[in-house]
Amino acid sequence: MTTVLVVDDDPQIVRALRITLTAHGYRVLTAADGASALRAADDHPDMVVLDLGLPDLDGLDVITGLRRATTAPIVVLSGRLDSADKVRALDAGADDYVTKPFGLEEFLARLRAAVRRSTGRRSGAEEPLVRAASFTVDLTAKKIHRDGTGVHLTPTEWGLLEVLVRAGGEVLSPRRLLAEVWGPNHTSATHYLRVYLVQLRRKLEPDPAHPRHLVTEPGRGYRFQP
Amino acid sequence: MTTVLVVDDDPQIVRALRITLTAHGYRVLTAADGASALRAADDHPDMVVLDLGLPDLDGLDVITGLRRATTAPIVVLSGRLDSADKVRALDAGADDYVTKPFGLEEFLARLRAAVRRSTGRRSGAEEPLVRAASFTVDLTAKKIHRDGTGVHLTPTEWGLLEVLVRAGGEVLSPRRLLAEVWGPNHTSATHYLRVYLVQLRRKLEPDPAHPRHLVTEPGRGYRFQP
DNA sequence: CCTGACCTTTACGCGGTCTTGACGGTCCCG
């Protein structure tokens, strides 16, 4: 679960954010001033929501202090519209800057974006691997593995498979497939599809005559079945 | 140098951004519509500035398309104040959302924040020595060893090899390789690649006719295999 | 001014890939 540290001296805002964030599945820590915010950084929050204008410390000092302790994204809340404030906050190490009053949905979306970026990097080489019973598809490395060895696909074969896999089990019409792979001007050459489906099945299916993963939905199109 | 891809259909804005960003030390690529933006993603910009409301594609589709090709931060520019638009864009994969008219200083600060976040983590633990079966590559010392003795590479040869090795086994498109080695303006001279691949293979591969480490993936590019 | 290293360009053969046509099978519907 994602832990958010909320730093604000206004109890009303803290309470509202605690309710909202908890309802959206976050765990919430709170701090009412800069000193306790820096102390709370030791609890390794995954994200910090920081109101500038705390009673004890200058906002920028809080940011730099937090940056010393954690790399978690910092989203600044502030009532000040002054552009120079934003610049200083962002350059001090903040990741985003939201001015009050703010739309709740937008605020939450910015939190999601911030946490997505910070966790996405951490896991580094995250491979979107798609598994079927008899083969696996690596969409980023553009490789296929089957029975331990790699399978070679021609560019067009790969393009077709990629579109089918990315659709995630949805049925794709011949028109749509042709437009995606061959470009929007070749939407009538449905024969291509059949030829390449045969080749793909021959290379990937255990029994090409009775496909289990590259299924044809008669009259509607084709579908990828993991 | 940090490379920024600016996507906007308004030539005035493109021109203004190009001047401003260049003055601040960025390298600038531009695209006037969604299709060319997706193509330009192969040039692996370090950051994307994207205007929603392009003539050819829906803005959200451009975001998801870019996300498929790159993890570079995307900063959305838009004239629309509607909060729902922001939420959709952020959830589609954008990293920040700036509404026009915007303060230039704030905009630049947000760019700095975005690029800081994405590059900050990348420089983690990197192995400067890469081993292949028949040779080793020292990325920091810029030296190659094979059979005990050093191998001399010309600057261009080295640039190409370095890009391939740094990709760590991923397939790199000709566009991308050319952009990395020769700069983003030479992305069509695919013949260079073949010539230099031959030279590299002759210098590094045990059997240049059947390369084991500098593998070509027909139709999509080249790959380094350790 | 010459030389050598390096980059760029031209030319060409080969093999893989794409396209196209032909044919058989299946299913549905008149």
Next chain:
DNA sequence: CGGGACCGTCAAGACCGCGTAAAGGTCAGG
């Protein structure tokens, strides 16, 4: 039962990308 629409399969020729060699071109250093 027959015809048509749709799908699967195979094979052959056209075409394009790739690998390779080798000839200009450029530039710095001696």
